[in-house]
Amino acid sequence: xxxxxxxxxxxxxxxxxxxxxxxxxxxxxxxxxxxxxxxxxxxxxxxxxxxxxxxxxxxxxxxxxxxxxxxxxxxxxxxxxxxxxxxxxxxxxxxxxxxxxxxxxxxxxxxxxxxxxxxxxxxxxxxxxxxxxxxxxxxxxxxxxxxxxxxxxxxxxxxxxxxxxxxxxxxxxxxxxxxxxxxxxxxxxxxxxxxxxxxxxxxxxxxxxxxxxxxxxxxxxxxxxxxxxxxxxxxxxxxxxxxxxxxxxxxxxxxxxxxxxxxxxxxxxxxxxxxxxxxxxxxxxxxxxxxxxxxxxxxxxxxxxxxxxxxxxxxxxxxxxxxxxxxxxxxxxxxxxxxxxxxxxxxxxxxxxxxxxxx
Numbered sequence: 001x002x003x004x005x006x007x008x009x010x011x012x013x014x015x016x017x018x019x020x021x022x023x024x025x026x027x028x029x030x031x032x033x034x035x036x037x038x039x040x041x042x043x044x045x046x047x048x049x050x051x052x053x054x055x056x057x058x059x060x061x062x063x064x065x066x067x068x069x070x071x072x073x074x075x076x077x078x079x080x081x082x083x084x085x086x087x088x089x090x091x092x093x094x095x096x097x098x099x100x101x102x103x104x105x106x107x108x109x110x111x112x113x114x115x116x117x118x119x120x121x122x123x124x125x126x127x128x129x130x131x132x133x134x135x136x137x138x139x140x141x142x143x144x145x146x147x148x149x150x151x152x153x154x155x156x157x158x159x160x161x162x163x164x165x166x167x168x169x170x171x172x173x174x175x176x177x178x179x180x181x182x183x184x185x186x187x188x189x190x191x192x193x194x195x196x197x198x199x200x201x202x203x204x205x206x207x208x209x210x211x212x213x214x215x216x217x218x219x220x221x222x223x224x225x226x227x228x229x230x231x232x233x234x235x236x237x238x239x240x241x242x243x244x245x246x247x248x249x250x251x252x253x254x255x256x257x258x259x260x261x262x263x264x265x266x267x268x269x270x271x272x273x274x275x276x277x278x279x280x281x282x283x284x285x286x287x288x289x290x291x292x293x294x295x296x297x298x299x300x301x302x303x304x305x306x307x308x309x310x311x312x313x314x315x316x317x318x319x320x321x322x323x324x325x326x327x328x329x330x331x332x333x334x335x336x337x338x339x340x341x342x343x344x345x346x347x348x349x350x351x352x353x354x355x356x357x358x359x
Contacts, residue, residue, distance in 0.1 A: 074309025147207025186336025
C-alpha cells in the first residue's frame with residue numbers, strides 16, 4: 001500500500017530542506033536537468049533484456065545514493081558531538097559551512113550550473129538563511145552538545161509535524177482525526193524519551209529543549225520556502241543559504257579565538273571534514289540525484305531510517321545503553337509521524353499554495 005505524504009514524512013536532520021513532500025515535488029521539478037532518467041519502476045520495452053540490466057543498474061545507483069544520504073545524516077549527530085569536544089560551536093559551524101560553500105561552488109562550476117539570481121531572490125534567501133542554517137544549526141549544535149545524539153535524531157524527526165501545525169495555524173491545512181492522533185502519538189513518544197531519559201549519561205532537559213527550538217526554526221523555514229523553490233534551483237538555494245550563514249557564523253567564530261586550532265586532533269579534523277564534505281555537500285548531491293529518479297513520497301519515506309541509524313550508531317560506537325524508554329519512544333514517535341502522513345489514496349495532483357504539481 002502506498003503512503004502519499006501530504007505534508008512530510010521525517011525531516012532531513014541536517015542541511016537540506018526538511019522532507020516535506022510538497023517541497024520535494026517542487027525540488028524534483030528543479031532536478032529535471034540533473035541527469036534524471038525515467039522514474040524508477042517505469043516499464044521498459046518487452047523482451048529487452050539489455051534495458052532490464054540498465055534499469056537494474058540505475059536502481060542500484062539511485063537507491064544506493066538515497067541510503068547513503070540517510071546513513072550520512074544518521075551519523076552526523078555523532079560527528080557533531082565528537083567534534084564539540086575540541087572545537088567551539090561557532091567555529092565548527094563556520095568551518096563546516098565554509099567547506100560546503102566551496103565544494104558546492106566547485107560542483108556548480110564543473111556542471112556549468114548558473115548561480116546567478118535576481119536581487120529579489122537573493123534577499124529572500126538571505127532572510128530564509130536566518131531561520132536555517134543560522135537559527136536551526138545554532139539551536140541544534142548547542143543541543144547536541146548537551147544531550148544524546150539519539151534524542152536529537154528523534155526530536156528532529158518531528159519537524160514535519162511542526163510544519164503541519166504551523167500550516168494549520170495559517171489555515172493552509174485542515175485538521176482530521178488521523179493527523180490529530182499522529183501528533184499526539186509522536187509527541188507522546190518524544191515526551192517519553194525526554195521524561196525517562198534525564199537519568200541517562202549525556203542527556204539533559206536543556207539539550208532536548210534546544211533541539212525543540214531547532215525544530216521550530218526548521219518548520220518555519222519550510223512553510224516559507226516553497227515559493228522560493230519555484231524560482232531557484234535546489235543547488236542555488238543550498239549554496240546561497242550556506243553562503244549567507246557565513247556572514248553570521250564568521251563574526252561569531254571570531255569570538256572563539258584560534259586557541260582551539262592548536263588542540264585540534266586528527267579525529268576532530270576528520271569530524272569537521274565529514275560534516276562539511278559529506279553531510280553538508282555530499283548528502284545534498286546524493287539526495288537530489290535520488291530525487292531526480294524517484295517520487296517525492298519515496299524519498300520522504302526513506303528519511304525514517306535516520307533516527308534508527310543514529311540510535312544503532314550510538315549503541316555500537318559510543319556504547320550507549322538501549323533503554324526501554326529510548327527504544328519505545330523512538331518507535332512511537334516514528335509511528336506518529338507516519339500517521340500524520342497516511343492518506344486514503346494518492347490524489348491526482350497536489351495544490352501547493354495555488355500551484356498544482358502533478359504527481
